[in-house]
Amino acid sequence: MKLFYGLVIHSKSIDDLRFLPNTALIVEHGKIVYIEESADVDKIQQQYQISPENVVVLKENEFLMPGMIDTHIHAPQYVNAGFGLELPLLGWLNKYTFPTEARFSDLNFANEVYTRVVANTLSNGTTTAMYFATIHKESALLLGDIAHQIGQRAFVGKVSMDQNSPDYYIEEKSSAIKEIEDFITTLQSKNYPNVQPVITPRFAITCSMELMKNLSELASKYNVNIQTHVSENPAECEVAVSLHEGCRDYVDIYAQANLLTAKTILAHGIYLSDDELEVLHKFQTSISHCPNSNCSIRSGMCDVRRLMMKGLHVGLGTDVSGGFNPSILDAMRFAITVSNILSLSKSEDYKPLNFKDVFFMSTLGGAQALGVGDKIGSFEIGKDFDALVINLSQTDGNLELWPNESIENRLSKWIHLGDDRTISRVYVHGVEVKEGASNILRVKRL
Ligand code: GUN
Ligand code: FE
Structure with a gap:
């Protein structure tokens, strides 16, 4: 089991975008088994007996979104x-x-x-x-x-x-x-x-x-x-x-x-x-x-x-x-x-x-x-966990944050100005895959 905690952003439909602060999300065997907004993370960690190395607490300028x-x-x-x-x-x-x-x-x-x-x-x-x-x-x-x-x-x-x-x-x-x-x-x-x-x-x-x-x-x-x-x-x-x-x-x-x-x-x-x-x-x-x-x-x-x-x-x-x-x-x-x-x-x-x-x-x-809207694309219990951790605290690139910016404006900034450097973790079916992909890209070939 893996527990994620922090700001979660996903869409329920085209005109229903959700910003869920302090949200706890548990993944087991690649699937989402639990999701709760405004959660007490310590209590949930104890209740589900999740070891500390399996807890991902998002930082101030991070959010979790569907892949x-x-x-x-x-x-x-x-x-x-x-x-x-x-x-x-x-x-x-x-x-x-x-x-x-x-x-x-x-x-x-x-x-x-x-x-x-x-x-x-x-x-x-x-x-x-x-x-x-x-x-x-x-x-x-x-x-x-x-x-x-x-x-x-x-x-x-x-x-x-x-x-x-x-x-x-x-x-x-x-x-x-x-x-x-x-x-x-x-x-x-x-x-x-x-x-x-x-x-x-x-x-x-x-x-x-x-x-x-x-x-x-x-x-x-x-x-x-x-x-x-x-x-x-x-x-x-x-x-x-x-x-x-x-x-x-x-x-x-x-x-x-x-x-x-x-x-x-x-x-x-x-x-x-x-x-x-x-x-x-x-x-x-x-x-x-x-x-x-x-x-x-x-x-x-x-x-x-x-x-x-x-x-x-x-x-x-x-x-x-x-x-x-x-x-x-x-x-x-x-x-x-x-x-x-x-x-x-x-x-x-x-x-x-x-x-x-x-x-x-x-x-x-x-x-x-693609006909898989019941399997991926948003965070619902029973769906596969395909997700990105976005980190807006880039030290280089065009995305700059200013204090007290609303969550909505931060998402808008990321969509207009972010790049692959802001995508710090990538999960497919519960497995973290970005690091392996980045290692491959570091090897210049051809
Ligand atoms: N129509 C048929 N083949 C192609 C293709 O490879 N690319 C695009 N854009 N259109 C196509
Ligand atoms: Fe094409």
């Missing part, structure tokens, strides 16, 4: 983070992304990159990541092994694509389904408690209808999540619909392929019509909002408020390397900025996203979008 959730990140594209942003989506895929992803047939290279992306995102507070790997089964399995070893909760997708892709980076139609079924059964047979396989058709341009239909059957056979991209860029939307005859719009392609489920998450969704949103709502399919990527490769600006008003769950994604920054704090800031810009051309009653909204989206909102 952050990246609902859309391409692990192999970590290599390209921060360059190649001058082309829009389709040109960018051909010039930078496909050649880089093709290199992951080399397991040594995959090992090097995947170790660093898992360590770096963990160190930045991403306790759960929804990953795209590449089309290579072995290296995608390796990503699962690495996430398990370093201690990140991960959904890992071996990418499926069987058309409109370069000769050097495409799957054989005859073996694509066997490959993904092998991937799912192999990863599931490892029984990693926090790592799950995900069905991952890349997007409607690079997947035949037959492949997508077969993938949807596997998703239901193995009860796994599904991830893909939707309606990211105007040229992409046009090509996608023109390739799939008989489909009304982009969402209809995935609807006809039976890929829309309550365990499906679609990245972007910038240009979705009201009809398309209604279909997604009917299937309880979620959206991953990736505002850095949408700005960096100039895909467009997604009106997240509109999606939420239609009843969709929306999480945040870094979308590395369309997005250049692997940190969810950066995704929160971009989400606020994009929403502020959109609000300039809306009526006065339009509410741009604020720091409380994006705090929710990066924690419980992300969990709900």
Whole structure:
């Protein structure tokens, strides 16, 4: 058992952010078993017979929050983070992304990159990541092994694509389904408690209808999540619909392929019509909002408020390397900025996203979008303990505190000005993992 005591911050819903001072929280076998506000810590420690080395008392400028959730990140594209942003989506895929992803047939290279992306995102507070790997089964399995070893909760997708892709980076139609079924059964047979396989058709341009239909059957056979991209860029939307005859719009392609489920998450969704949103709502399919990527490769600006008003769950994604920054704090800031810009051309009653909204989206909102809102994302008895200890007393960096600042303002400062140096401890399923991740990052390689 481990006892935490101090200021706890978490969201119960998008408009219910809780600041809980002097809170005691007990973790046993990775799960939250007790939580009490304004608690007498000494009494609780005695009552539950918790030894002193298992008590974490937070300092004056520290708080405990749920781990952050990246609902859309391409692990192999970590290599390209921060360059190649001058082309829009389709040109960018051909010039930078496909050649880089093709290199992951080399397991040594995959090992090097995947170790660093898992360590770096963990160190930045991403306790759960929804990953795209590449089309290579072995290296995608390796990503699962690495996430398990370093201690990140991960959904890992071996990418499926069987058309409109370069000769050097495409799957054989005859073996694509066997490959993904092998991937799912192999990863599931490892029984990693926090790592799950995900069905991952890349997007409607690079997947035949037959492949997508077969993938949807596997998703239901193995009860796994599904991830893909939707309606990211105007040229992409046009090509996608023109390739799939008989489909009304982009969402209809995935609807006809039976890929829309309550365990499906679609990245972007910038240009979705009201009809398309209604279909997604009917299937309880979620959206991953990736505002850095949408700005960096100039895909467009997604009106997240509109999606939420239609009843969709929306999480945040870094979308590395369309997005250049692997940190969810950066995704929160971009989400606020994009929403502020959109609000300039809306009526006065339009509410741009604020720091409380994006705090929710990066924690419980992300969990709900991935279909695991009953397991992670906030502190409730019975949920897994995925958490961060944030220390605002940085001696370097831009975050400076002044005396007597309210708790709300401190959280706002952290969201706008904090970085990985302020994330002093990271826990996944009750296990502290940041130190191991930081040690890996200290070793410069490549
Ligand atoms: N659409 C299809 N593939 C990709 C990808 O790798 N990144 C982004 N942002 N969009 C895509
Ligand atoms: Fe993406």
